[in-house]
Amino acid sequence: MSTSQIKERVETLVQELNNHNYNYYVLAQPTISDFEFDKKLEELASLEKAYPELQDPDSPTQKVGGDITKQFETVKHKWPMLSLGNTYNEQDLNEFDERVRKAIGDNFEYVCELKFDGLSLSLTYENGRLLRAVTRGDGTKGDDVTTNAKTIQTIPKNLKGNEFPEMFEIRGEVFMHKPAFDRLNAERLENNEVPYANPRNFASGTLKMQDSSEVAKRPLDCFLYFLYTDKRLYNTHWESLEAVKSWGFHVCEHTRLCKNIKEVLDFVHYWEEKRFGLSYDIDGIVIKVNNYSQQQELGFTAKSPRWAISYKYKAQEVETILEKVTYQVGRTGAVTPVANLKPVLLAGTTVKRATLHNANEIVRLDLHEGDTVLVEKGGEIIPKIISVNTIKRRSGAAPIIYPEVCPECGSNLIRKEGEAVHYCPNDEACPPQIIGKMQHFISRKAMNVEGLGQETIDSFYRNGLLQHISDLYSLFEKEGQLKELNRFGEKSIKNMLEGIEKSKQMPFEKVLFGLGIRYVGETVAKKLTAHFKNIDSLMNATLSELTAADEIGERIAESIVEYFKEPRHIEQIEVLRRHGLQFETSETLIELQSTKLEGLSFIISGVFANYSRDELKDIIEANGGKILSSISAKLNYLVAGDNMGPSKLEKAVKLKIPMISDAELLQMLK
Template sequence: MDIQNTIQTLREELNLHNYNYYVLDHPVISDYEFDIKLKQLQDLESKYPEYFDSNSPTQRVGGTITKNFKTIPHEYRMYSLDNSYSKEDLVEWEKRIQKVLGEVPLEYTCELKYDGASISITYENGKLVRAITRGDGFQGDDVTTNIKTIRSIPLQLKGSFPDKFDARGEIILPFAGFEKMNQELIEIGETPYSNPRNTASGSLKLQDSAEVAKRPLDCLLYFLIGNKLPFTSQFEGLEVARKWGFKVPIEAKLAHNLQEVFEFIDYWDVHRHELPYETDGVVVKVNRLQYQDELGYTAKSPRWAMAYKFKSEQVSTRLNSISYQVGRTGAITPVANLEAVQLAGTIVKRASLHNADQIEKLDIRVGDTVFVEKGGEIIPKIIAVDLTKRPEDSEPTKYITHCPECHTLLVRNEGEANHYCPNFYGCPPQIIGRIQHFISRKAMDIEGLGGETVALLYNNHLVQNYADLYDLTVDQIRPLERMAQKSAENLVKGVENSKKIPFERVLYALGIRYVGETVAKKLAKHYKNIDALSQATLMDLVLVDEIGERIAQSVIEFFENQENRNIIDRLKAYGVQFEIVEKINPNATDRLAGKVFVVSGVFEKFSRDDLKKAIEDNGGKIGSSISAKTDYVVAGDNMGPAKLEKASKLNIPIISEIEFMKLLE
């Protein structure tokens, strides 16, 4: 066997499958088959290191640590765009262009303005050699290792191409990925990210490229720059880039006059909310490169391009006060209490201020008139202060130094944005928050016990930690406000039934920092019981699949605490499950290995849970939503029309439960 040829063939094949999946959104092999080929390539590269290639598909998983990012000059300066906020601005812009070019017929390329982080990627002989952030436009940070983990960025181009050029694109974080990341943070008690743009930008400077690889970042190309490029217009350049393997949004349009530009703007001002990522305007570029060269640049911007910014719905209102919330991990979140105001169809009274840095950056003060808009159309945020209306006796905001609940001195760890209350076992909101997490649906799912009841039990000195729940009696609960005999009995019964909850959910319920649902499952599956996990070393934990040093350190710190160990001993004594019960299914097969199923609707022969279990018992995976990765949708009665439409659009087979059973025969 010719090893070098085998390795090269595998690389080319995997690059093509990456392109089909992440750029065309049209995979032709299953994830399972892709993983098998990737593992084969990894094994060969490990065995024959002399054939190492920094642009191999195996390098996309990351793992390189970068302590300091080198500053590199841009070969071609990265300019900013001039902004316009009205169609009149664009008319004036066209007049300025015609003054330079004369009365020539003008065409424009209209592209959506993506809200992310700009990147310049250098290719030599079709290979990615360097990626630099915008920086100050003249120089930026070398983030090549992190950029290589983004799968929509080609490492090796297709077809014929110049010896050297730079590709300019925007690194973005689609809404679905952003929401998933935030949900995982919420599950482990951390403060969610404020918006997709800042999260995408911050991801490029993470020191561990393996962490970047876990984030669902995307790159949308908008410009190619270099010598002797094989096209004569911006729009043609986008088409050429698409052929070379770049992800170029299909929304771009060639407009033959300003009226067509306005039509493009009007359309996307309405339909932008249907896009899977943030966009805040339209970029209009003179199409012919010859005219771009003639128009040139000002000190800051190209004269041949203009950004039309969509109007975000924003209102002004008074900031009445700033309060501070304490999360279950002790993280402090400042909250702006506003004079009630209508915004994007809802009444807004509060807005997150995120952290002390944000307050200082905007110089937000109580009594200020502030401008509020909905960040990402979801979370209200303060974007600026109207300094013309600031009271004369106004004083800068002094961020609190002590916990608002237990008055402990706050701490702020190096490199972290949030302040924390370190009084983990004595701060009421943290105690209540941990118990509320313990009883939540994805954790112990204790019926008859809600968040308000937990606070009631704590405030009446009946519980101080989640182990105390198992000592509660009906006679203790019944005298409490809003409690009756039946509700007290249901609560005690719910606590008793929680002893049947499996170990992986119990582990998640403990509320170990950074241990969300998925991590808890991995740890439970690997260690089998709480005793083995509690004795694991840092190195043992880091070697577990997808367990990084931060999670490992948090697990160790949790078990080093005597109070935590005492609580676990009590829970064991009450009969809570701290060991995986291995269930052997004699009918299990690998018939569905590598296949992803989405289950939707109501079924006759299976419950939804039984159907999902049958899929997993036979090697299949359950998808939470329909995507290009889905192999089958198992549909019952009353399947949602949106899922039906999406499955049809992606040409994903929709099968009945009878057809599913035939797959297993």
């Protein structure tokens, strides 16, 4: 073939393969077999290798990943990623319009965009090449996920043309199309794997995976919707959207320019019904003032821009029949009732199940067998029963009675006075509890075992490789059995075993949290390890000795005493100790920089521009201050940042707790 023919063939293959990727991942309607696709990809890779000058940076061969990210670097956003004010009320939109008019007059336009239900991402480009991709994080700082973002088909590595600035940022939303999500979950069910809960969580989890080659296998998409530059290039948001399209960015085709609030409301009403026909989830509409100078004039509040607002659609409701109630057992033994429903279309998806929370909810609803129930899809994700149509109740229908024994292992359930939840006490032999405890133990906030995921724990348990937490540290002796399992290669086994070995260095507080003792969360585990120093002192502590520890109440103390009364728990701890886990606090105490905050207690809440909450906590403790876990009359100061929880704010005001900024905290140290 001549050079021109080779070039034409490369371009044809790129176009064909990109189309096939779209058909497979987005539409879930492949038009060729995997074998045919792979052959075309091989041909393209071969041509690109022989003629590297013809290689397109956005070629399908370049979207395969392969790099491993052990830890994501935290990057500070040049322009903060602020949240938008939300409303479910059309009157609020009219009032928003009135505020805008009062500030800038009547001569302006709006841009209306679909509000995608995905993961916010900020992309930085330098000289037309993708430099960095950073997650939203806390709005001020986020995680660098560049390696993973490069595998997403619709994020260009190199831009088209030369009209773009030397350096700029563009914001967008990473998401997954519903047909692709359904296809993926169907595959997981066929392989007896746990299905994913919803497309948004799946997209978020995928973007934070350590192996970019695994990310490349997962069908993510990305819409871009806001351009940031040091020097303004365009007068309006609409002009910038048209420009970034020409540079090669994926911009949603349903965005509309509106002349007034009536056109905005028409757009809102249209998509309230039509949204269920989209291939992806949206939960509302974003409305922005179009002109950049007018945006600048309107300015910002501490939390959000005054020139934009998001309208969120209310959850839909529909009637259906309750077919039966089943019960799920969690890692703590909590037994949650689940309503199994006659399938019904709700918010564009077929709903078959809804949560019932606990026995009190069954009583509150007065549920009977075969009831006609009103179901709402809260937050467009989790369906729940909100009421029963008693007029349609059939004669003689029996009431739903909460069980007395565990549906998984047959143990008698217990319910403590004052609690709404029933528990199965058989935590060492009830399968869902065993699996759940191991999944909790390896989680990031506990032992952070790299190379080992929740689905793998489930698979290992089902295959008899794991029965207890301590069995994780015996997997080194079972490499032969591991290699016999499907979808578990030598590289995966090596990474997992390295992660397990590395976890032995996690501090005592992480180990204690990982054990999964009821009511012992991250903060409580820190308080206990700081007070008792080692596991033996904690195991032998009396109820009164436990409650004497900082912020340990009677309920927590009782749970700890009960946990260590069980011989099987003691036995597990001894096995873990023999494997080399840390059951003693390090003697390297915090080195005091001063005692200027001695005798003072603090709580840190909200988001800060210059410090993370952990950094502020370290500053306080290094100067003799004390961190509390909840607001009470004993609290001296609330260090308040942006986006502080309204309940904390309300309680602090009620108790007249002094609220200070991070700057005022630092001033106290001078």
